[in-house]
Amino acid sequence: MNKQRIVTITSVTKEAPGITTLRFHDEIKVKPGQFYMVWLPRVDEVPMSVSYTSVEKGITVKEVGEATRALGKLKIRDQIGIRGPYGNGYRIPKGTVLVAGGGTGMASLLPAVEAIGDPGRVDVLIGAKTAGEVLLLDRARKASREVHVSTDDGSMGRKGTVVDMVQEHLEMKHYDMVLGCGPERMLSALLKACDEKSVKCQLSLERYMKCGAGLCGSCVIDGIRVCREGPVFSSAELRKMKEFGSSKRDECGCSVKL
Amino acid sequence: MTSLKVEVAALKLSNPTILASGVMDETAASLLNMARAGAGAVVTKSIGSEPRKGYPNPTLVELDWGYINAMGLPNPGIEAFAEEMRLARGCPAPVIGSIFASSAKEFSFLASKMQDYGAAAVELNLSCPHAKGYGMELGVDPEMVSAVVREVKSVCSIPVFAKLTPNTHQLMEVAKAAEAAGCDAIVAVNTVKAMAISVEMRRPILSNKGGGLSGPAIKPIGLRCVYDLHSTLNIPIIGVGGVEDWRDAVEYIMAGASAVQVGSAVGRVGLNVFELICTGMKEFMVREGFESVSQMVGVAHE
Numbered sequence: 001m002n003k004q005r006i007v008t009i010t011s012v013t014k015e016a017p018g019i020t021t022l023r024f025h026d027e028i029k030v031k032p033g034q035f036y037m038v039w040l041p042r043v044d045e046v047p048m049s050v051s052y053t054s055v056e057k058g059i060t061v062k063e064v065g066e067a068t069r070a071l072g073k074l075k076i077r078d079q080i081g082i083r084g085p086y087g088n089g090y091r092i093p094k095g096t097v098l099v100a101g102g103g104t105g106m107a108s109l110l111p112a113v114e115a116i117g118d119p120g121r122v123d124v125l126i127g128a129k130t131a132g133e134v135l136l137l138d139r140a141r142k143a144s145r146e147v148h149v150s151t152d153d154g155s156m157g158r159k160g161t162v163v164d165m166v167q168e169h170l171e172m173k174h175y176d177m178v179l180g181c182g183p184e185r186m187l188s189a190l191l192k193a194c195d196e197k198s199v200k201c202q203l204s205l206e207r208y209m210k211c212g213a214g215l216c217g218s219c220v221i222d223g224i225r226v227c228r229e230g231p232v233f234s235s236a237e238l239r240k241m242k243e244f245g246s247s248k249r250d251e252c253g254c255s256v257k258l
Numbered sequence: 259m260t261s262l263k264v265e266v267a268a269l270k271l272s273n274p275t276i277l278a279s280g281v282m283d284e285t286a287a288s289l290l291n292m293a294r295a296g297a298g299a300v301v302t303k304s305i306g307s308e309p310r311k312g313y314p315n316p317t318l319v320e321l322d323w324g325y326i327n328a329m330g331l332p333n334p335g336i337e338a339f340a341e342e343m344r345l346a347r348g349c350p351a352p353v354i355g356s357i358f359a360s361s362a363k364e365f366s367f368l369a370s371k372m373q374d375y376g377a378a379a380v381e382l383n384l385s386c387p388h389a390k391g392y393g394m395e396l397g398v399d400p401e402m403v404s405a406v407v408r409e410v411k412s413v414c415s416i417p418v419f420a421k422l423t424p425n426t427h428q429l430m431e432v433a434k435a436a437e438a439a440g441c442d443a444i445v446a447v448n449t450v451k452a453m454a455i456s457v458e459m460r461r462p463i464l465s466n467k468g469g470g471l472s473g474p475a476i477k478p479i480g481l482r483c484v485y486d487l488h489s490t491l492n493i494p495i496i497g498v499g500g501v502e503d504w505r506d507a508v509e510y511i512m513a514g515a516s517a518v519q520v521g522s523a524v525g526r527v528g529l530n531v532f533e534l535i536c537t538g539m540k541e542f543m544v545r546e547g548f549e550s551v552s553q554m555v556g557v558a559h560e
Contacts (some may be wrong), residue, residue, distance in 0.1 A: 002320050006458035037315070041459045045315035079458060083320060211318040215281050215525040216329060217303070223287025228525075252309040253284040254334040255341075 002083045009078045016133045018063040020072045026057045031089035032111035033232045037212040039081030043070045047209045049108035060107035086212050087231045090202055095176030100162050102127045102182020106135045108204050109181050113143045127162025131155035163189040170197040188245025191238055204232045260543045264551045266494050266516045267417040267442035269352050271298035274551050275532045278521030279356040286345030293351035296532035304356040304383040309335035314465045319454040324473025326452045328388040328466035336371050343375035352378035360391045362409035370413040379416050385423035385448030387470040394423040400435035407439035421445035424483050430490050443494040447480045473522035474500040481513050488514020488556050504538025512558040
């Protein structure tokens with residue numbers, strides 16, 4: 001049971017152009033990888049990964065549509081509604097871990113990196129379109145052994161994709177688990193890269209969501225609820241999904257190509 | 259031998275739990291997963307003539323004893339749904355096609371499509387409490403309900419169910435009109451008109467403002483409706499509203515339901531709710547000496 005509650009914004013951080021972290025106080029415990037349904041009256045209610053899971057919770061919002069643009073304009077003392085947390089979250093792995101985040105995917109992954117609690121066994125790979133969109137770099141550095149960055153335009157780190165870096169790292173070192181979050185095309189390539197090296201992974205998916213609470217079925221992938229059984233799925237689960245990396249459902253429930 | 263098998267208006271079900279419309283039923287894969295989870299039959303999302311996005315979020319409010327929702331009848335439209343129904347062939351449980359429309363003609367068009375797609379029965383949504391021009395706006399008028407059922411029956415050979423609203427003082431008249439028009443079973447009830455307000459934001463939470471209440475909060479309401487319907491009708495009744503465990507299901511059956519639908523409990527309890535209800539019901543039947551579900555139907559009236 002996840003009752004709606006109204007929280008007050010206590011800090012606003014501009015992470016990059018069009019990317020904002022909002023912090024607010026909420027006592028209800030959140031596991032890394034879980035999400036809130038975030039309500040802005042008169043605008044919308046949208047799923048948002050929790051990027052800070054301590055009592056001072058946070059969400060990191062990239063402006064991609066009406067709701068996220070409105071969230072990006074909020075100021076300290078503004079109020080939003082939240083319900084949740086929803087979803088399963090990452091199972092915090094033992095052994096050595098490689099973390100791969102594309103774009104705002106880092107927002108969901110960093111709490112998991114911090115929850116591992118041992119920088120000596122985590123490497124983080126961050127992919128972004130351009131230098132200005134490389135997210136949460138300092139936080140990643142504090143919680144891990146190595147951080148590497150790639151950008152599509154080569155303006156920071158190496159030019160290329162985060163999956164290129166993953167392939168190299170899996171070639172060079174042994175990892176027990178890969179955690180990933182980002183656009184689905186990236187995740188689909190990431191799963192392939194992990195499977196080639198027989199390394200298990202947990203990837204966090206995104207789907208259009210209405211209820212967020214496991215009822216309406218609008219977020220399903222192969223009939224499985226991303227809001228409840230996901231958003232984090234294991235490689236074993238992902239391999240069985242025909243829609244993974246190929247199609248999703250629109251607001252009407254029609255199948256559309258990714 | 260104790261058996262959970264039931265027959266409702268010529269539909270043979272392995273057990274009396276049916277997935278209610280609107281819950282995990284927009285895609286073939288969802289329907290198949292719910293049948294595999296143990297539902298004796300599954301009802302599709304209510305499908306209309308055209309693709310429809312439904313209302314903007316928030317579309318759901320969670321409460322201690324249920325949910326208020328105003329989804330706004332999102333659905334891919336009857337043409338696109340052909341593919342989902344095709345993929346759902348071979349579903350281990352009968353697939354019942356739910357449809358909504360604004361006229362008798364449109365209902366019969368959608369019903370004949372559902373029949374062509376292989377639906378085992380069609381369920382008429384005459385009860386959605388929050389979509390303008392649809393659902394209960396038609397379903398509280400006995401004459402309109404009679405016209406819709408008659409029109410649908412004239413094009414369909416599969417069983418026709420009417421899902422009715424409790425938001426009326428005329429439920430018995432509406433149900434009798436449906437029965438007289440040839441309806442094969444009554445599904446009662448849909449959600450109860452409701453609202454939630456955020457005091458900090460000083461406004462209703464749902465984007466549509468009003469919605470429909472479901473879950474344990476409405477079980478006593480649904481139960482009373484089913485009890486009264488059983489006294490009034492000769493056709494079978496499918497009970498819906500707050501069924502979460504075997505005891506709820508048996509209550510509905512003793513009130514007069516031949517089967518029950520389960521919706522909100524898929525969220526509140528989990529996908530295993532069908533299995534849990536069936537296991538508990540079977541144990542109860544063994545304990546109490548009932549050999550079949552039909553022996554329990556309406557016993558509260560005796």
